[in-house]
Amino acid sequence: MDANIYSLLTWLKTSDNFYTAPNIKINDSPESGRGILLSHHSIKKNDIIISIPSSKQLNFHTILYHISKFNKDLNIPGATIDRDLADQEKNNVCVGNEGSIDPRFELYSQLSKEYLLNLSSFQLISLYILVEKCLIPKWTHNKINSYWKPFFDIWPTKEELRSIPAIWNCDPNSQYRSLIEYLPTAARNHMTRISKLVREDWNAISEVVFEWNEMYGSILGVENAQIYTSNELFSLFLHVYFIINSRCLYAEIPVKRNDRLSNFTLVPYVDFLNHTCKVDLHCYPQLDTLLKSEVDENIGIGQFSVRCGEHFYNIINEELFLNYGAHSNDFLLSEYGFVVNENEWNYLDISNDIIELINDDNMEVQTFLLKHDYWGDYTINENEISYRIIVALSYYVTRDERRVQKFTEGYISEDYFKPKITPVLQTLLVSLVATYTKTLNQLETRANTADDKLCLQNIITIYKGYVRILTHHLKKP
Template identity: 45%
Template sequence: MEQRIERLLKWLKKSDEFYLSPNVGVIESEGSGRGVVLKNGNLRKHDVIVSVPSHYQLNYYTILWNISLFNSELKIDGVTVNENEKEKYSKMLQDDDPRFQIYSSLDQTFLLSLTSFQIFEIYIMVEWILLPLWSEGRSESFWQRFFDVWPSEEELSSIPAIWSCSPSSKDKNLLPFLPSASCVLLEKKIKLIDHDWALIHPWLASCVEKFCQQGQKTLPQDELYQKFLQVYFIINSRCLYSKVLLRKGDEESQFTMVPFVDFLNHTEEINEHCYPKVGRTPKAQTNMGPFSLKCGERGYNRIGDEILLNYGPHSNDFLLNEYGFVLERNQWNYIDISEDIQAMLEGNSAMISFLKHHDYWGDYTINHSEISYRVIVVFSLFVTKDYKRMDKFLSGFISEDYFWPKIEDTLRQFLTSLCDKIRDRVEKLEDMRAESYDFSAQNVVALYMGYMDIIEHHLDRL
């Protein structure tokens, strides 16, 4: 990997606009994979750590620009190749480059109907997976040095959607152990994957068939899908927010992928370690400018300290489903106890009707700092069965101080029972880990340990 990183930096340094602080370097560790550390000197607040110019970022604009090199029918002002660029770059392209055939089949109307994510999927599947196969090494993607440092299928195997979607996943047995918050996130992710695969697979399949008829090597459909899953989660785990002016109103398309920046690991602390700065280039209204990372409030003075980036205020359930990792301690953790509360109320149609009528059915959560108001409402109704006072409570005429002494014991029993249930799950997971050490099982255990921390904190306060 060290040589791949050196080649990546050599490629980036071909641009005079690329900057990397001489005080930082990349390391690889067993626990967190690749990361960026302070290797000498120091970093102070607002110091630039890295800055990557727009043409070295993989985004909606650079993809359309690169596709237009091979498809002259694409004409989008300020985005696709202009006449001067076409003359310059056409001399560098080989006539037998398979991308002339592949990209010429992409209609402009179809391309502009896609989200950024879907265009990424198509482009990366071609440039990274299919081009080396069909060009037999004669053509290489501009982005190859970036592709070379992307994670392998094995490195992405700790993501729950991989367990569910990949026939070859060894972690399918962990799916029944996922807590409800993770299951909700997993179901949403699977729907997105299925939708995108249904959209782009017919086009990919037609390309495969065309080149197969020409005697070229091909990929079996199951292997093509495996590569698609890998590409999907590389995009999903490495996209960074940046406005795409052509996609106004389409929030899911507002992102870019930036070499080197994706080496930085996540921290729960917001803006303490470093923060992004996205520029705009004056050359074209639609074009993105440089993407920079600057040092945050804390600064860096100790050699070997890891430079971290906050991906957002995310719980461990979210981090596991989006990125395949969890934090040992995470202030953004919460427990979704909706299933347990709904089971507690099963058969009590009057209470369920009351809660539904007042829009208090479901979405019951607890985090480290508080037991949500919705939970207090449910337990107040369940314990007192006093519908008249509950109406006044929900209207703001009675405070929760009236109900709290009445529900404390029942709430304590509920949390104690929930804690026991979680311990049982952890024990079963630990037994699975004992049979063969499994990073994915370790992550699921960490989810539950985070839950235990929240519950025990509230039991101590009751």
């Protein structure tokens, strides 16, 4: 067994509430990374596969709890440590190996209740991991390690996350920045959205990170202290951010209940489960309320379990899957850095193409569509061409305001407009196939000589999915 996995299991087993089914095993594959396989017997509907106690999950609550071990003034009911326990904890953790003073007492004591509660989950978790995983070990020359080190050690490296487009966009030194121009509209929009969140979250915590980076040498009394540069700190943050983003699981966080984007937790072992496009078939998550037996062990949000869905696992070495959501390849690439060859949730965003077609004429069509809220968001999936496209092209072709409005109100069937818009739609789809095929040829030529084909191959897979969808619609009668 891999040493890091062995350490993780040893750490998890320190809690009586940790459980894994006896007939599963972790597999490490060069092609797909780590996954969970059936080792013997079978797993049926509702069987518990994995169950992780609240104390071993990394989220807003458990981080407040661990910070309060070092900050005696931090008191958040239901989240922070009891003060008597905190005094005992101080005796246990204030000194690391070889007598090193733990700098977290000085650093975390600077964090007020107001400051912490105003952070989002992404901001607090990334700040905490940046300190615990990256800064403290270096500052103390690995003499002091985090409680979470066994979890940290199984996370992906920067290299393993290299195919996420927002990293190309945010990292000025990324060797893949030139690939941004090849991203289709949907993937580019996801990249832009995520990049904005990255920069906002970094701005929220960077002042504290820079300040601590400057002061840690004097706290430890270390001469010639190695201080990270601002670029190095941002690079570390970027890595941490996408570890979180690619591994977080939905869970309601009581103190952040009104902040939708903050409701998540990081769960060890569960993140070995790979994605399947099949919804409601394979494994599913379940969050139970905090067990009474665990209250003394830690405060948190509850036991996180994964159970078997409708699929009956009975083939030895069959991989167990978890559906991450009904996501297209554009989304999967942007959030997780991978794509799926046959993805039933793929769609094309052809908003730019239709807008360009309309704007080549005059402003009359745009004015009508804006007035009735049908401007933009034009998509096609394998099953249908979106209603918004049909409305837009119906008015573009006919300029019949009265009938198109009745169409949007449900008084006229789309069958009335279909013969009128079909020639324009067919021409557009044929043009898109030609455009995507040309892009595919360019990407495949580039992939033949590239040192790293993974990033290129992911984009190629997206475009092939597009061509499949368009061809399917062109073949329809």
